[in-house]
Amino acid sequence: xSTLAELPLIASGKVREMYDLGxxxxxxSGGTLLMVASDRISTYDAVHxxxxxxxxxxxxxxxTFWFEQTGHIVANHLISATDGVPAEARGRALVVRRLEMLPxxxxxxxxxxxxxxxDYQASxxxxxIALPEGLRESEQLPEPIFTPSTKADExxxxxxxxxxxxxxxxxxxxxxxxxxxSVELYSFAAELARANGVILADTKFEFxxxxxxxxxxxxxxxxxxxxxTPDSSxxxxxxxxxxxxxxxxxxxxxxxxxATQSGWDKKPxxxxxxxxxxxxxxxxxxxxxxxxxxxxxxxxxERSGAA
Numbered sequence: 001x002s003t004l005a006e007l008p009l010i011a012s013g014k015v016r017e018m019y020d021l022g023x024x025x026x027x028x029s030g031g032t033l034l035m036v037a038s039d040r041i042s043t044y045d046a047v048h049x050x051x052x053x054x055x056x057x058x059x060x061x062x063x064t065f066w067f068e069q070t071g072h073i074v075a076n077h078l079i080s081a082t083d084g085v086p087a088e089a090r091g092r093a094l095v096v097r098r099l100e101m102l103p104x105x106x107x108x109x110x111x112x113x114x115x116x117x118x119d120y121q122a123s124x125x126x127x128x129i130a131l132p133e134g135l136r137e138s139e140q141l142p143e144p145i146f147t148p149s150t151k152a153d154e155x156x157x158x159x160x161x162x163x164x165x166x167x168x169x170x171x172x173x174x175x176x177x178x179x180x181x182s183v184e185l186y187s188f189a190a191e192l193a194r195a196n197g198v199i200l201a202d203t204k205f206e207f208x209x210x211x212x213x214x215x216x217x218x219x220x221x222x223x224x225x226x227x228x229t230p231d232s233s234x235x236x237x238x239x240x241x242x243x244x245x246x247x248x249x250x251x252x253x254x255x256x257x258x259a260t261q262s263g264w265d266k267k268p269x270x271x272x273x274x275x276x277x278x279x280x281x282x283x284x285x286x287x288x289x290x291x292x293x294x295x296x297x298x299x300x301x302e303r304s305g306a307a
């Protein structure tokens with residue numbers, strides 16, 4: 001089996017690297033990729049020099065959990081968390097199908113918070129969707145809303161309405177399916193998470209097309225990248241939840257709060273993170289894994305061969 005150093009690196013982001021495994025597989029002829037999650041953490045679009053131990057394994061383990069839970073809703077790109085994964089990357093890497101990714105971020109909001117709360121305060125709507133008057137911060141919406149955004153290579157993604165998303169994708173019927181599947185995925189995950197003591201406030205999906213299914217025109221819709229992790233979603237503990245204020249969350253908000261108060265000007269290079277903030281952040285990621293999946297984090301390490 002190859003090591004990471006022997007594989008062709010085709011993309012490197014703030015958190016992930018993608019390697020080309022090349023070989024076709026029985027899931028389609030488009031080839032396969034190795035998707036590796038690092039322990040890097042970023043705030044304000046800048047990567048801090050201090051890693052969060054086990055963060056990449058939490059993201060990968062949770063993505064695997066949700067891919068397995070949601071396969072009845074939509075196909076996903078997961079092939080294996082073990083077969084074909086180099087020993088050095090076990091627990092934080094997945095072998096996945098190569099997809100033709102759609103050029104939009106698919107965001108679903110079940111609660112009014114974050115940038116959506118700011119938009120609502122200014123306009124009474126989010127991404128062109130009018131919301132009821134008098135909502136308070138962190139309040140649950142009458143029903144989940146689909147609020148897509150652009151995918152920015154640099155800088156921030158831009159919130160767009162459904163019509164603009166359909167233009168970017170170039171197929172309105174496909175975009176309608178993406179919207180409906182996104183909301184169904186969110187609703188299913190939110191119900192499961194809530195039963196385990198966690199509120200899924202909002203989340204982001206990325207979809208692609210697998211063009212190797214002869215029964216479809218244009219390709220099968222497939223959810224890819226990471227799904228329903230603390231990096232792509234806003235999770236809140238049910239205990240202590242209170243409408244009318246911001247909520248503590250199981251994500252990098254702990255680091256973001258520290259960075260905001262540190263005096264850093266939010267421009268690269270990002271500062272090193274203190275040991276206590278690193279430890280607190282790691283604890284939150286692992287707690288999120290254990291609450292949502294209902295199993296010890298160690299179980300994922302052993303199952304994936306990372307232990």
